[in-house]
Amino acid sequence: MVNIKDIAKKAGMSPSTVSRVVNGKKYVNPEKRSRILKLIEETGYVPNKAARSMVLKRSFTVGIVIPDLFNMFQRQLISVIERHLETFGYHILIFFAALDGSGDGECLNKIKAESLDGIILLQEMKLPQVAEYLAAEKIPAVACTVSSGVIPCIHVDDERAARDAVAHLIGLGHKKIALIYAGGFSWAVKRTQGYFQALEEAGLRADRGRIAPSELFSAESGLRAAEALLSRTRDFTAVFAITDELAMGAIRGLRDAGIRVPGDVSVVGFDDIEASEYLCPRLTTIKQPIPEMGAEAAFFIHHRITRPGTDLPGKGVVPHRLVVRESTARPEPKKKQKNSP
Amino acid sequence: MVNIKDIAKKAGMSPSTVSRVVNGKKYVNPEKRSRILKLIEETGYVPNKAARSMVLKRSFTVGIVIPDLFNMFQRQLISVIERHLETFGYHILIFFAALDGSGDGECLNKIKAESLDGIILLQEMKLPQVAEYLAAEKIPAVACTVSSGVIPCIHVDDERAARDAVAHLIGLGHKKIALIYAGGFSWAVKRTQGYFQALEEAGLRADRGRIAPSELFSAESGLRAAEALLSRTRDFTAVFAITDELAMGAIRGLRDAGIRVPGDVSVVGFDDIEASEYLCPRLTTIKQPIPEMGAEAAFFIHHRITRPGTDLPGKGVVPHRLVVRESTARPEPKKKQKNSP
DNA sequence: ATGAAAGCGCTAACAT
């Protein structure tokens, strides 16, 4: 690999001069500059990042911590963040952390070793040392969708959004609304709280039998949850799944059981992932503005790196939106037709 | 940030000793070792990666080059690769490259700056310099699903698989089979070739009017392609889409036009992404063994890094499999019922 | 405007 000394030697100048050229500093003779530039071009020289980051004490990379089992929404979000960060000239290092926090310590060590310029959390780190380290080293951090102590967070109002989703169902006339949820994230508990609130506000009581826990956040897991729910009761006309992926599995489970969606049962999801629009029926859901969230997270980190001390503009709460598609409808007047004749 | 000298000073020893402990070398007094270990524990010391990689001339990171517009299949693949590489102790640096190769040069520079230990290509780099650089620097490289000159590649036999997919349709009795495709990748052209071959083998002639190009590989783009196809002709009973995502959009387009799938038109995809099983109807498709492919790519890179000179075992061709689900069926006997009465 | 020299944190000869 060609290095700065090689260039200097070929140009008959010192490494300092080459460095100045590379970094666009002033005080260098235009002729020499162009000669060096040509040499760089010819040799394909690129400064070694490790050396650079060692002396500069900046790594030009920002870390993203994500759950090891990340769902589609998170995947989309990561992709957006990466693209933006890339634009700002950062590299992205991905750190996987177990959902249960068991790998937090190890993850922290990896983070420490990198001397990151900034970090974005898509995963809640339970380990207090993480926040402590970040604070002590003054490493800019933002969380996105997850809350992590004092670290600023970009997110929708999950509780309110979930309430909106369930309220939509109630508004349609549903009274018996099932819930499919999974745990492990603060947003997940907020969403289930939103469900209960909506019920309460409407004077409906939550029936424990209609609450179906899912082990993970995968579609398959949602399918299992729906099956379990169905094996227990069929006395509901709507389902709120706290993520689209869960809803995706739930719809499958419902249909497999011969239940029409939304004919017999309406389904609402949360996230609005790409696939939701291609399900059948198209999924009614809460849209999280992924592009905005990702852009904001990336921008904020960049801003804090280049101009430290800046605060997150506003509270970091981005607007959600109920997207009504085809998976929700009014409940059918009477299920048992014995009244009609 | 605490460094090796700090530890050495606190322990009253030299940095070398600390280094030996950290790297698990022999020849260090057990007592001193444990004292140092305790210090490391207390201070939370972690060796600086930049410094380490500078002297070792290894970065402990492998790069993954992916298309800037990566599809769901690629996303799943990346995720598998990352997990495996992580297991081997590598960090993963993601490089985005434009589909058209316009960013290849810039991308190469970034790669150069990193002194990567290895690189995995999920994107075809058109720029010859990339392969040259990799060869010159003896940086292990594997491609996955894409072919890139002499770089070994892990992939299914795309042409044959596509042929199998279309042959399945033909076997069902279909004679008028449409194609939805997009370009930019060698696998994409192989798949379309497979389509033509299957037709030819069956003595069917390919009708240009039934070939629908899609701009991108997104579901939305597939939807558009289906709409365009439909606006031109309805004279087909089956569709082969060269990716599941395209198929996903195509099914949507078909259904929106009041066409039943598979009642009126059968659809086959390619990839078998997660969502395929949750579509309606469940998508019949060619399964690429993502877990195996990812594992193999990661393993190969690790092997080449640790024991250079090793060759890719076999040709790197992994088996595909036709997964028959619900989106394909025999064509209905006669569309126009004027014959039946 | 340019070069010499120091130093970033670490490892690996080389001494001892």
Add this chain to the structure above:
DNA sequence: ATGTTAGCGCTTTCAT
């Protein structure tokens, strides 16, 4: 078994 030293590639004073 342990310490001393040099050096990885770069940037940055500090001289000149």
